[in-house]
Amino acid sequence: MSISDKSQDLNISSVDSSSLVDKVESTLIELLISQKLTPGDLIPKEMELTKMLGVSRTVIREALNRLKTIGLIETSKRKGSIIKSPNLLFLLQKSLIPSILDHATLKDIFELRLVMEIGMSDLIFRRAKPKDIEELEAIVKEEPTSAKEVLFDIDHEIAFHGKLYEISGNQTLMDFQSILLPAFRYVYDSEMIKSPEHDSKWISHKDLVQILKNGTPNKFRNAMRKHLDRHFKGHFKDIKTT
Secondary structure: OOOOHHHHHHHOOOOHHHHHHHHHHHHHHHHHHHOOOOOOOOOOOHHHHHHHHOOOOOHHHHHHHHHOOOOEEEOOOOEEEEOOOOOOOOOHHHHOOOHHHHOOOOHHHHHHHHHHHHHHHHHHHHHHHHHHHHHHHHHHHHHHHHHHHHHHHHHHHHHHHHHHHHHHOOOOHHHHHHHHHHHHHHHOOOEEEEOOOOOOOOHHHHHHHHHHHHOOHHHHHHHHHHHHHHHHOOOOOOOOOO
């Protein structure tokens, strides 16, 4: 009887090497932290890491590839592997496919957007320039006069609120909004969220611009909250759970 026949009789399972790669990946990240390495610094070459960690070069290479995937290192033919400042939103951008996200996740993303926009009100008020106000006024002029019609017109929403993100001056916020836009559009287009009844106290885009021009940071923050209140009152259709 051959060794392979004996292994089948003993019901021996194959060795899971992925756990070793996981450990090496974690160890490499801990090494970067403990050595206080910063973008531009070199990390040990593959052979050095093999000797340091006592694992095969194949395992080291796979672990390094994972770090490349998350944007933590980059490889130079002349220098080797170099620490880089990772793109924090890269993986989210690659994996955020609205059509395969469940309703609960889409609802969470939509609510996250509302919370972010209320939270960045102070940045917007502090950093808005006269030219920004003019651009917002131009956007508002293109919108229907009926607040009820404007509420869920996704193109008007994107134009106006996209400009607000730009005014915030926070590049990560702008990138995050750009990544989430497909999810917002999918939610609107799929009619997952319903429009509540018209509220006469609702703050429109036009009202927001006027408060941004002549109000105070506190008034603008409260106005943003009231503007988005209709979105909060809108509700997703019943979410099926398994």
